[in-house]
Amino acid sequence: MKDDVNILILSCGTRNKIVQYFKRELLDKGSVIATDCSNLAPALYEADKHYIVPRMDDEGYIDVILSICKENNIKAVLSLIDPELSLLAQHKQSFLDIGTIPIVSGYETIELCFDKYKMYEFLIRSEIQTVKSYIEKEKFYSDVKIGVINYPVFVKPIKGSASINISKVTSKEEIELLFSRFDNLMIQEFMDGTEYGADVYIDMISSEPVAIFIKEKIKMRAGETDKSVSIKDERLFELIKKFVKETGFKGIIDIDIFNVNGEYFISEVNPRFGGGYPHAYESGVNVPSMIINNIDGKVNTNMIGQYDEDIYMMKYNEIKIRKEMKKVGGEL
C-alpha cells in the first residue's frame, strides 16, 4: 500500500540479523525487501520479498535497483557492503526523486573511510589521536632508526576491508617482500592495547549523533568481533561526537578505536551497519527504529549511552537450508 514503510536492504549477504531486526521493528507498518547478486546469500530468505540482482559493477545495476524501489514503493534503501555505499551516495538524487531515502553518508565522507591513509591524514589535521601510518617504506625505516615506531607493525592494503591480506611483520626483510609482491600497501603501528567498536547513529534529519554504543572486543575471528562486552565512557562519547560531526557522517556507522594506556586512538570507520551491530540492538540501541522514525519525518531524541554495561555478546553459526536452487548469481 502507498503509505507502507517499505525498506530495501541491498547486498544483504549473510546479515540475517539486520533483516530480522527491521522486520521486527516494522511489524505490519511495512515490508523488508532484500537483494543480493547471489542466491546463496542466506539473508535473502529472511526478507518478506527478495530479488537476485546483477553484480554491482554491471552496467545498468543502479537502474535495476531504482525500478525495484518504484515497484515496491520503497521509502528507504541501505546497503550492507562497502563498495555499494559510494554508489548509493553518488545516485542519492535519483533515489530522492522517486521518494526513496538512501540511508548513507555523503560521497566524500565515504571515500575518506575507504582510503586508510587519507583518513589518517584527516585525523591528524583534526587533532584526533590515530594509529601511526606510512605509505613510504623509506620514511618508515628512518622513523624506526630514530625510535618513533618499532616492530612489529601491520602491513595492509590502503583500500580493503576486513583482514584481507593483513600481515603482522617483524622485520625489514618481510616488508620488502610484501611491498615487492603487492601494490598500494601501508605500514601501520601495532597498537598494544584494547580494541573497541562503536555503533553510532547520526540522525538523517538533524545530522546530530543520537546513539552511541561502545563494546570492548574480547575475541576476534577472521577480522570480525566474535565476543564483546558493552562499556561506557563519557570521554569516549565526547571524542566520538566531535569526530562524527567534523567528518559529516549520516545514518549508521561503525568506528574502530584502540585504547592504549587510557588514551583513545580512532583507527577506522565503516560507514554502514558493522558486523557487531547485533550486540547494540540486543542491548537496546535500536537503530532500525531510529531509521523508521527518520523515514516518518521524526527527529530522534538523543539517547547516547542509554544501555547497560557488562552485557556480553557471543557469536555462533546458524544455518539456512534451501533445496534445489537454480544456479544463478555471482557466487555459484
Next chain:
Amino acid sequence: MKDDVNILILSCGTRNKIVQYFKRELLDKGSVIATDCSNLAPALYEADKHYIVPRMDDEGYIDVILSICKENNIKAVLSLIDPELSLLAQHKQSFLDIGTIPIVSGYETIELCFDKYKMYEFLIRSEIQTVKSYIEKEKFYSDVKIGVINYPVFVKPIKGSASINISKVTSKEEIELLFSRFDNLMIQEFMDGTEYGADVYIDMISSEPVAIFIKEKIKMRAGETDKSVSIKDERLFELIKKFVKETGFKGIIDIDIFNVNGEYFISEVNPRFGGGYPHAYESGVNVPSMIINNIDGKVNTNMIGQYDEDIYMMKYNEIKIRKEMKKVGGEL
C-alpha cells in the same frame, strides 16, 4: 533419573547447533550437559545444564569430568575439540567403569589424524590417493626441478587445526622464510579442484560405517565451510568405506576430500563432529539419534546415501547475550 539418557558435550565452544540437535533428539528421554573452560562459550547456554571447568591441560581435569559424569548419570560423552579427543581415548576405560561411553575413535587412530605427515604416509601405504606432502624442503626442491610438483604449494604446520598459519607460497624464497621462522612445517601440493567434506558415522557397536553425507564446499571462510551443497557418488561412498575400515575409526568423523579431474584424493580427517555437520543433520542424516541408539544398545542400520542431493547450506551469525557475568575461565 537412573534410566535417563544424559549426554555430556565437552568443550562445546560455539557449537550451539550440536547441543540443540541432541536436545531435540532426546526430548524427555534425557538431558544435555555441556562444559567449557570459558563462560564466553555460547553453546553452554543452550544445554539443560552447564559447567565451567578447568583448562584441559590442567592437572586433575579428567577427574573433574569423571565426577560430572557420575553426578549427572552420564551415558555418553563426546568432545568438540581436537586435543581433547586423545584425552578421552586415553581414559576410555575410566569412563566405561562408571557407565559412560566415550563416543570417540581409538588413541592411535586419533593421533594419526593430528599428524598430517603420518596420515599422508598411511594413505600412501593403503594405496589411497592423497595430497603430495613433504617435510624435507630439499626433497621438495628436487621434485620441483624434475616436475613432480609445481608452485603454488601450501606451507602448514604438521600438527594444527583449521587454517592457522597456512600460507600459499609461490617461491623458494618464501619457503625459506617460513621454515626459518617456524618449526614442524610441511609443504603440501595445491589441489586445483573441488573440495568435498564427508560426515561419516561409524557405529560404536558394529564398527561399520552406517551413514555418509557428502557436501561440495562452495565457499570457505576462516578455514570453515561457509556454503555447501549435498552431492552423492557411489564411487566416493566406496572409497570412504574402505578408508574408514582400514583406519579403524569409530563414532562421528569428518573427512576432507579433493576432486581433481574426477579423481578423489583424501586430504584430512577430524575424528569428531565437523563444523559443517549441521548441513548433514538438516538434510536428514541424524547422527545424534544414531549415538542415542548405540547408547541404548541398538546397532544402527546402514543408511549410507539416504539423503537428497542439491540441498544448499548457508551459514550466518547468530548471537547469544548474557548479562553481568563473573570473569572466569580461560578466554576472559
